[in-house]
Amino acid sequence: MLITGAELADGRVRDVRVRDGTVDAVEPTNAGLDADAGERVVDARGRHLLPGAVDAHVHFREPGASHKETWTSGSRGAAAGGVTTVVDQPNTSPPTVDGDAFDEKADLAAPSLVDYGINGGVTADWDPESLFECPLFALGEVFLADSTGEMGIALDLFEEALAEAAARDVPVTVHAEDETLFDESALDGDLGGVGTAANADAWSAYRTAEAEAAAVERALDAGAESDAQVHVAHTSTPEGIDAVVEAREGATGDAPPTCEVTPHHLFLSREDAGRLGTFGRMNPPLRSEERRAGVFRRLRDGDVDVVATDHAPHTVAEKRRGLVDAPSGVPGVETLYPLLLESVRKGNLSLERVRDVVAANPASIFGIEGKGRIEPGADADLVLVDMTNPREIEAGALHGAADWTPFEGLLGVFPELTTVRGEVVYERDPVTGAESFGEPAGRNVRER
Ligand SMILES: NC(=O)N[C@@H](CC(=O)O)C(=O)O
Ligand SMILES: [Zn+2]
Ligand SMILES: [Zn+2]
Numbered sequence: 001m002l003i004t005g006a007e008l009a010d011g012r013v014r015d016v017r018v019r020d021g022t023v024d025a026v027e028p029t030n031a032g033l034d035a036d037a038g039e040r041v042v043d044a045r046g047r048h049l050l051p052g053a054v055d056a057h058v059h060f061r062e063p064g065a066s067h068k069e070t071w072t073s074g075s076r077g078a079a080a081g082g083v084t085t086v087v088d089q090p091n092t093s094p095p096t097v098d099g100d101a102f103d104e105k106a107d108l109a110a111p112s113l114v115d116y117g118i119n120g121g122v123t124a125d126w127d128p129e130s131l132f133e134c135p136l137f138a139l140g141e142v143f144l145a146d147s148t149g150e151m152g153i154a155l156d157l158f159e160e161a162l163a164e165a166a167a168r169d170v171p172v173t174v175h176a177e178d179e180t181l182f183d184e185s186a187l188d189g190d191l192g193g194v195g196t197a198a199n200a201d202a203w204s205a206y207r208t209a210e211a212e213a214a215a216v217e218r219a220l221d222a223g224a225e226s227d228a229q230v231h232v233a234h235t236s237t238p239e240g241i242d243a244v245v246e247a248r249e250g251a252t253g254d255a256p257p258t259c260e261v262t263p264h265h266l267f268l269s270r271e272d273a274g275r276l277g278t279f280g281r282m283n284p285p286l287r288s289e290e291r292r293a294g295v296f297r298r299l300r301d302g303d304v305d306v307v308a309t310d311h312a313p314h315t316v317a318e319k320r321r322g323l324v325d326a327p328s329g330v331p332g333v334e335t336l337y338p339l340l341l342e343s344v345r346k347g348n349l350s351l352e353r354v355r356d357v358v359a360a361n362p363a364s365i366f367g368i369e370g371k372g373r374i375e376p377g378a379d380a381d382l383v384l385v386d387m388t389n390p391r392e393i394e395a396g397a398l399h400g401a402a403d404w405t406p407f408e409g410l411l412g413v414f415p416e417l418t419t420v421r422g423e424v425v426y427e428r429d430p431v432t433g434a435e436s437f438g439e440p441a442g443r444n445v446r447e448r
Contacts, residue, residue: 001422002035006044006384008374009355016049018380021421025376042417044384048351050337051359051374052084052114052381052418056260056366057141057173057233057308058333059148060086062108064093069313069401074333075113076437077311077400079426081334082415084114084381085363085371085445087308089141089173090121091149097121099130106134112442113425115381117366119173122161123151132168135446138366139165140173141233144215145182147175147283148312148327159222166228171255171366173231174219176240177284181211191323200280201273202323207285213239220247220257229255231365234310236265236284238294245303258365260306263332263339264406266296276406278319278326282312299357300349305365307340307357309333313402331402335393337383338412342390345413351387368445384417386430 001018008014008026015033017024027033035041060074078086088105090096096105102118109116117137120126142161146152153161158174165172186205216232220243223230235241244259251257264282269292273280280286287295298304312329319326336358343349363372370379390411395404418426425438 001040001042002033003042003044003049003382003384005029006047006049009048009050009351016374016382018382018419018422021380022370023374023376023378023380026374042384046386047416048385048387049374050082050355050383050385051372052383052420053082053337053358054085054362054368054371055083055308055311055333055336056087056306056362058086058088058311059091059313059329060088061092061313063104068315071109071112073399073401074311075442077334077398079113079418079437080399080415080435082337082383082385082418083333084383084418084420085116085368086114086333087117087119087137090119091143091147091151093149095121095123095149095151097123097126097131099127099134102131102134102136106444109442109444111440113437113440114420114442115445116442117368117445121151122153122157124153124157128164132164132170135444136170137446138171138173138231140231141175142172143175144219145175145177145179145211148329152179155218155222159226162222162226162228166226171229171231172223173233175233175283176212176215176219177207178211178215178218181208181214182206183208187324199274200276200278200286200323201270203281204270204273204285204287207283209237209239209287209291212237212284213243216240216243220244223257224251227253230257232257232259234262234265234284235259236261236287236295237291238298241295241298241303258305260308261295261299261304262308262310263336264330265292266299266307267339267410268292268406278321278323279330279404279406281323281326281328282310282330283328300353302353304357306362307336308362309336313400315402316404319404330406331400331404334398334400335405335407335412338393338414339407339410341385341387341413342411345387345390369448371445380419380422382419383415385413385415387413389413389430
């Protein structure tokens with residue numbers, strides 16, 4: 001495939017040749033890259049070519065909850081959103097805490113359209129021996145408080161997990177909330193019953209910002225103590241991000257701590273909680289508009305290392321159970337690039353910053369070879385977008401199994417073409433809107 005006249009994130013206009021699944025050449029237009037007989041030529045003039053996103057945090061729900069999502073449905077959403085690598089989290093059923101559970105999940109991941117990594121989890125029943133024999137992506141998310149799957153663990157087990165991971169140079173992704181600092185009184189009173197529009201603001205009042213900051217500090221201290229590479233998942237507060245930045249600046253080892261934020265904490269706040277009802281319930285919860293703006297600023301200014309989605313689909317019926325009984329989590333893998341690119345279009349973020357936080361940084365933090373960059377020799381994981389053509393996000397037009405999105409009605413810049421190692425996994429005709437998907441092309445990025 002020859003892609004001609006595309007603008008890269010840094011503003012250079014280039015022709016890009018794809019051969020045998022990798023980027024073969026990146027040359028100025030008219031510098032002599034001519035199409036071979038029978039080679040597909042993509043005229044990309046007026047379009048941007050970006051590295052496929054590496055979503056370091058998804059929950060594709062298999063095994064155990066395939067009614068919420070499968071590797072097929074989840075990876076279709078990923079492909080249509082320009083995500084070419086996903087990292088699946090361990091709170092499935094059974095949880096991915098030993099070699100057998102890992103192998104079971106690896107078999108289920110085979111139909112994935114996009115490349116993937118599989119994380120190993122930590123519970124009292126975990127078996128580090130058999131787990132670390134598998135081609136694990138990372139340890140985590142390790143839950144310092146209960147979330148979906150009730151995998152919250154105590155500090156001593158967390159320290160044990162850090163030691164095991166550090167001994168093998170495996171990074172550890174941490175869900176950092178301290179449940180002793182939750183405000184139980186926020187859940188007193190009438191929160192709306194099953195099927196009613198409960199206000200998710202009570203959830204935000206319950207799982208406090210202080211609970212996150214305290215747990216982030218604890219995770220960072222324990223990480224430094226054990227020399228483990230700690231990645232703080234879905235940081236939802238400026239305080240949490242600042243703690244990571246401070247620890248990073250003071251770090252002495254070769255694997256400084258990093259942090260990730262989600263699109264929902266960047267684009268939604270407690271001001272949306274009333275409108276969203278239980279569909280706005282997730283862990284950590286939506287924060288005040290002031291904190292949301294602070295998180296966004298830290299993304300813009302370079303303090304945030306990664307934007308990942310914490311794609312956590314549940315069915316509409318499950319979300320309608322009422323605030324206390326509805327499961328936590330929102331889908332998001334398909335809207336990651338679109339929402340961030342819309343921020344670029346509006347002038348709120350630079351395109352290079354977006355490229356770094358969704359592609360280059362996650363690839364380098366987690367040591368994924370060949371991903372996250374468009375350069376000769378890299379995997380041809382490519383996304384073509386028309387930055388002048390946003391469209392409204394509508395649940396009905398998305399491809400995951402959840403029939404809803406918390407971002408309904410917001411604008412997004414969606415891909416026209418997505419490739420995984422040179423295979424077209426998604427394509428949309430910009431004129432007719434007709435869409436097509438490729439064959440399952442995904443493989444485990446730790447098995448190269
Ligand atoms: N974020 C959530 O609210 N839910 C996630 C679990 C998690 O990441 O904590 C899920 O798996 O549903
Ligand atoms: Zn989590
Ligand atoms: Zn998660």
